[in-house]
Amino acid sequence: MPERHHVRTLGPYPRMALVVRGWGLEAALASALFALWRVGVALDGNGLGVLLLGLLGITVWRSNPVRSWLAGTLGRRATSRWFTRVLIACEVISRRGSLPRVEGSERIPAGRRIRLRLPPGLSAEKIEEAAEPMAATIGAREVRVLRDPANASLAHLSLIFHDPLSDAVPPWPVPAESLWEPISLGIDEDGNPVSVGLPERNLLLGGEPGAGKSVALSLFIAAAALDPAVTLTLMDGKQVELAPWTGVAEHFVGPDMGEAIEVLKDLCAQMDRRYSVLLDQGLRKIESDGDFGLHVVAIDELAFYMRSGTKDERTELSERLRDLISRGRAAGMIVIAATQKPSNDIVPTFVRDLFSFRMALRCTTPEASDTILGQGWAKEGYSASTLEPTIRGVGWLLAEGAVPVKIRTHHLEDGSIADLARRAETRRGRR
């Protein structure tokens, strides 16, 4: 049986309602101005009418709150009328002929964000089906539709007119002294800043050579180094990437399996000591004003440590690392690891799943991307293998939200890193 044809036209009543809703305030304001002019004319002729209008105009212009309220309201209503026409053109209409209502609109660095209240019968999924026609209608790069997580009758549309991720990301806002505060990581596809809080988290970064892992890692190391209460352990299979931070690190391990195992053993022992202290103090986890600070363990080129040495050494190392990641959270031990070769032998699933935050920078295959983010994300459209290879530092970040967010990290040049390292050494009294 052929599918019943949907009601996809606006009847005369909804059109009238649209006009009243879309122009009602403007009509009321125009009537009020006309009435004021008429009062002036009635009292003393046209001159007084014009004078009254002029005085009102000057009063509004000189009053900042009234002026911005008026400009904001009229602007939002104009956007609402414009977008309502777009919805009609793209047939985003319920079966009963009702249109979504534009409830809010704001500028974002990439274009504009619009909040829609959906009429009965429509869902964010249906709106998403019209994303491409809507983008074509308004001449945008893309229209992204996101269902409100708390309310299915609300949809958030990002109208993207330019891609902020292809532009240079704004300079890194050097964080406040405490690592307990969120760290700015970069910007998202809408151009909005993205921050992450490290306490009680571990972070895994993966991506092909040159994708931007070490740059991202350096943001976290810099933030940790600038907080004198934080202890830093650095492990660098390449040695050169983290070298600028040697002056602030408690341990710096190069490409040396034996030393890496010793340091990890020491870290696990430190973790146990911390738990003993917490137990004595009747606490379940460390606090920002507690006896000991956070301890950040940054590992660049995890693949080197997971692949080098003898089989026994590798087993010992991955066991210590797993222990540190799985139990370190409440003791303030934070592991941030970067790997060039995101495959199961480097990051076994049971280790990957212990990292609550993950970021997949550009990868060569969807499987590699899933190794970092988790099984199934590539199929859902979140694959780091489709990222533009020439735009470095872009990746999918799976952190606070339920789904990965595409971001581009801030970029610290070698000069800025050296500068920040010097600043951190000074703060720690090592200079």
Ligand SMILES: Nc1ncnc2c1ncn2[C@@H]1O[C@H](COP(=O)(O)OP(=O)(O)OP(=O)(O)O)[C@@H](O)[C@H]1O
């Ligand atoms: N967010 C960014 N913005 C601009 N350029 C970036 C960004 N991130 C990285 N780059 C550029 O990409 C280059 C490679 O970055 P990075 O050294 O972090 O890669 P990597 O993933 O660590 O590579 P490898 O696996 O070879 O160590 C940097 O030298 C820098 O020029």
Ligand SMILES: [Mg+2]
């Ligand atoms: Mg690197």
